[in-house]
Amino acid sequence: MSWNNVSSIQELAAEVAQMVDRPLRVATKFHTVATKFLGDYGISNYALVNMEGALEASTQMGTADCIIDLISSGTTLRENLLKEIEGGTILESTMQLIGNRSALRHDSSDGAFLRGVTQELLERIEAHTLGRDRYNLIANIRGTSPGEVARRLGVSTSLRGVDGPTISAVIPPRGENSGMYAIGIIVPKSDLYHAVQELRQIGGSGVCVLPVTFVFERSSLRWDRLMASLGQEGSDHHRDPQEETLTI
Template structure:
């Protein structure tokens, strides 16, 4: 795993220095009434009047509370996937009262769990109301706005996959790429490209970094896909997962218009990590469990009995004929098997060894056939639940990012636990 980065550093290739969009419509009215497009339920407002994440955030001091708090999504698919992941990692969230927003994880004593809207998870990390959070990377980038207070502890939790992209009407047959969209002669200072999005900060930076000035950004409350057909916008910049919703609304993605890739991430407050006692220890345990489970996901253990002279001879044979497929994570595990014949004397069938290798799910049958070629029999296949490293790579990256000495936290690796 590459070195851990702050939320400001984990960014797509189009990010550069903090460039601001120099739009031509600064002096326009702050709101465009929906009635102009003949629709009453769609409210469109100018970007110049809506920059909530740019406002100054009052941050509570660490001394304002003793407890360590974790925020997780309260609704929707992200909430469901978060709960399932924590449950799979033996971090089951228990609500004492189903009507309350506070909960606990019995296996992580000393930490409160708070159910929050995704946007509030990020805002409360910034304000110091929570210390750790799970949220989509798209929301982290939009609301977090490159704040160094936000540290991405785990950038790939394996759920909530989607991407932020530009989509234009399918009827625009001559526009299939971003350069074609930006160079279209229809857009000018007096008639800018109108883009509706819920991600105002990301959209502003995207077009600003491109140096494209003939654009005006609007925000809408839901149903962005309807805006082009209604005449409220020319195109949209929105989250896409399967693309089905776009197609059903006669929209298409364009080449080069992919703004940001997103999935669930584990984030922490830098201040809490450095100053709130116990936070780093809890983050270490979360990382241990998450990393071990996610690394094991999709891996199966294949075990077989293989006849041979010695363990070394079998290992050499497997490596020579099976390549990397039969080497497992670091190499096959080979151990002797006692095969007794009559009167408990050694069997005349020869010497057998048990060979165990970790194999991706997609290559199980291929591995079984290779083992059979080497004289393997009695093949067993079973899924893996956890694969623990000596130390989670992301933990080492976190310690380096914070400028701490890893030797001060050796007790966590050898079972010292949360102090």
């Protein structure tokens, strides 16, 4: 059965009401929540399919018609040819970090340890949030000098990176000057193909695309805010949009 024409929970309920030969198969780990949600829309002809691991594959395997699961960006859904339907959101949630102000302020080894763990946690979250929507592009390009290559890259806003491109000379096996330079830039995922095209136009070749896991700024905005709320100093360095970032 094709579900291409189903775009809302109401349309799903109407389709299920016409299914007489078998029930709607729903893969989920949240049986109680799923039962209540489907019942609220009058869907009774269904069977819950209990699966471990990634539920997205269940529809491709033919064991389920739809899934009820946790999602973040929706990328995995699209990769498995799935789509969210209108009205199909059961619950929305956000992460909240809850701490003890007195313990964080405490001038002791335990307080220092707690602040250290909290700072690392906040910095990892912040860096991953900054990095998850970016790619690291590495390519070779021939030029007369690093400055000349930088000027060619600077013509396009897509090739300027976060704080500018990284340019270094490529050393051939015999150590001779080949006039070839390796460049590295960070670009938003949405600009990936446009950036690749522009690299080709200025002579770039051998373009490699790497995922960015973390982007650590000079200081952590979330950590500085937390320390300010506790009446303490945050990072040793104040945030400056012109200062470099560390990308991993």
